[in-house]
């Protein structure tokens with residue numbers, strides 16, 4: 001790597017603690033570990049307060065007057081609205097079980113990246129203003145005043161948490177730092193303190209429907225390009241529809257799949273599968289983003305963006321919705337969408353038109369995961385598959401944090417993998433399923449200016465991949481998340497360059513024998529299929 | 536400061552009880568008034584805190600799922616780690632509360648040159664935690680014998696189970712050794728594990744020191760420096776029957792023990808010890824993961840400003856038409 005963080009330096013991890021107590025250790029904005037500040041125009045687009053350009057490294061953050069009052073008022077408000085927040089402020093016993101579970105702590109050695117300390121950054125302020133011991137005893141009770149330095153510390157560390165919930169799995173009370181980080185980011189956003197890489201996509205999602213800001217014709221162009229590629233590879237011309245009223249199914253996927261490799265291969269995979277099934281579905285250019293950058297901003301912003309999905313389903317008159325491969329998107333859909341924007345009584349309980357399976361577990365939200373849909377097809381023998389087409393791959397599978405810990409879909413993707421690929425090896429048990437490690441760049445941290453942070457946070461995951469690479473010769477990392485497809489690609493290139501990254505439905509489409517296809521010479525990436533290398 | 540302050544607080548508390556009883560003869564204060572006050576504060580405070588939490592709604596159903604969700608009949612759901620029914624949630628909570636399920640998962644992340652990580656099982660905290668809490672509970676149950684004229688059968692059973700390792704007389708209780716050992720371990724790990732030391736507050740040392748001293752004075756009374764047990768029973772019976780009387784000659788050690796217990800009770804509602812109540816309310820554990828099947832209601836859900844399809848079409852109508860996309864308004 002020519003540019004970017006020095007690998008040798010990142011490999012030397014030092015867990016020695018500072019000699020000063022954490023409250024006396026000032027936050028240091030190390031280049032490469034934080035994102036640029038939000039631009040005024042993007043905040044303005046979504047009517048956010050204190051919209052202005054600002055720079056995190058400058059002393060003056062151009063905070064509004066009386067900002068302390070704003071934060072404390074918001075804190076009081078959220079304490080009365082979220083039992084989780086209030087409880088998690090009160091009951092931590094500081095046992096330290098969560099401390100070494102965070103990928104950012106493991107990869108950086110910075111003690112404030114221990115989930116318990118990240119929470120204490122907020123708790124200390126909570127104690128000062130909302131608890132009697134904190135008010136009386138102050139520092140002795142672990143309380144401290146809210147001031148600019150504390151605010152900057154919040155900003156630095158709440159944008160070093162990917163809300164992955166790994167800490168929450170290990171905490172005896174289920175204390176979830178993701179909840180606290182979300183609150184922290186809400187407060188920061190009241191002062192106009194978002195990051196550029198989150199607020200830009202939020203504005204894009206709001207105005208254009210997707211985080212990349214692809215306008216309607218650009219979405220179509222991108223998909224046209226994929227269709228051409230599919231025709232080259234399979235000889236089949238497929239013909240997807242957009243914004244089509246009366247379709248049975250609305251399909252929503254993260255827009256990252258329309259934009260860059262290897263996400264585009266996954267998108268090709270969906271389309272090939274749906275074409276082969278003759279599925280009556282439509283894309284939408286209005287609800288063209290499954291991901292939700294609002295979720296990394298504030299509850300209200302997340303709801304505002306999410307609203308488009310049901311609204312579009314209603315406008316088009318579809319029966320139900322299928323969602324593509326994405327991580328946090330599925331936590332949002334599972335745990336928030338119906339509560340925010342439901343009830344979706346204008347939709348029907350999803351029924352697979354091919355197998356007749358009724359998805360009872362989604363009978364309220366009326367939206368199913370494409371991996372569930374596909375697993376059901378395979379189980380019913382509805383797909384003709386030739387897994388040997390993936391024989392060049394030795395595969396391992398990364399559980400996305402949110403799908404694992406905010407939903408619990410663990411077997412469906414594995415079932416699919418085992419049916420479309422002959423060589424599958426699991427990473428060590430403590431790094432998969434509910435204990436899976438974050439890619440290191442979730443929740444809008446996948447910018448380029450914070451590459452050191454991302455590579456540090458990605459190290460535990462990469463390390464587990466490296467282990468199976470060395471042990472079994474694994475050369476491909478599968479996942480079901482659009483952010484993963486972008487971020488793991490970068491962290492693999494950095495830490496384990498022998499391993500590439502793929503979405504699940506790319507593998508499915510490679511193995512899928514389509515009706516009337518020509519003899520395939522290459523996979524979706526244009527690489528020769530196993531046994532065809534000589535041609 | 537974080538260690539010394541709680542340490543000296545406990546010493547001052549001991550001296551206070553000693554001076555109050557031995558020198559100032561305030562038996563009634565330490566034997567009756569303070570215990571009543573402490574138990575009142577405990578009950579009222581506990582309820583106040585739990586009601587306080589209860590007043591904040593649970594706007595979203597956010598269980599942390601730790602196993603396979605409910606899916607097709609042919610995929611096995613992990614009903615305890617990812618429950619979709621109330622029964623499953625009860626099972627999950629019982630495992631949490633009785634056996635510290637999540638703490639049992641604990642692994643230790645180790646770093647080696649390379650860089651390489653390895654993850655080893657680390658059950659020490661879980662073991663010490665269980666030993667401490669269960670001993671505490673059993674000791675509490677055993678103490679109830681003082682409050683009954685005729686000791687209930689259940690307490691007898693607890694006692695005889697606890698003392699099956701009979702060493703001499705008086706009966707030796709296993710939990711006495713366990714609690715001393717476990718709390719000592721918990722204190723030591725706060726001193727010796729650098730990360731844990733770094734995060735520890737005075738409020739983390741204080742309950743440990745307090746409980747250690749309570750257990751130590753209890754053990755002293757029982758095995759070494761006998762106090763007048765019949766008198767203790769009389770005092771206890773007086774307290775529960777609301778006709779308090781202070782018998783003569785119980786011994787100052789008892790009053791120290793009792794005073795520290797009172798402090799623990801009174802301190803409880805204002806401290807992290809409230810995790811006892813909180814663990815039952817934790818939304819990441821006590822909710823079923825049935826979000827997709829049953830709509831969860833947020834009582835403060837409010838309408839938000841969205842960018843509607845109509846506005847979107849207004850922004851892009853010409854481009855959409857050119858690309859051949861259907862539009863609502865020509």
Ligand code: HEM
Nearest residue numbers: 093095172632635638663664668721739742743808811814
């Ligand atoms: C439903 C009841 C309770 C549950 C499920 C529970 C659970 C736990 C767990 C899982 C821990 C962390 C592990 C450990 O450090 O041992 C803990 C810590 C602790 N608990 Fe409890 N607890 C309960 C009631 C109590 C009670 C009644 C007390 C008594 C006074 C208590 C005192 C403590 C203390 C002092 C610690 C901190 C230990 C340390 O500093 O390392 N707990 N509890």
Ligand code: SF4
Nearest residue numbers: 092094095096098171
């Ligand atoms: S595991 Fe839970 S209780 Fe223990 S320190 Fe972490 S957040 Fe606090």
Ligand code: SF4
Nearest residue numbers: 102161162164165167
């Ligand atoms: S949610 Fe994930 S990133 Fe955030 S503190 Fe917990 S383990 Fe770390």
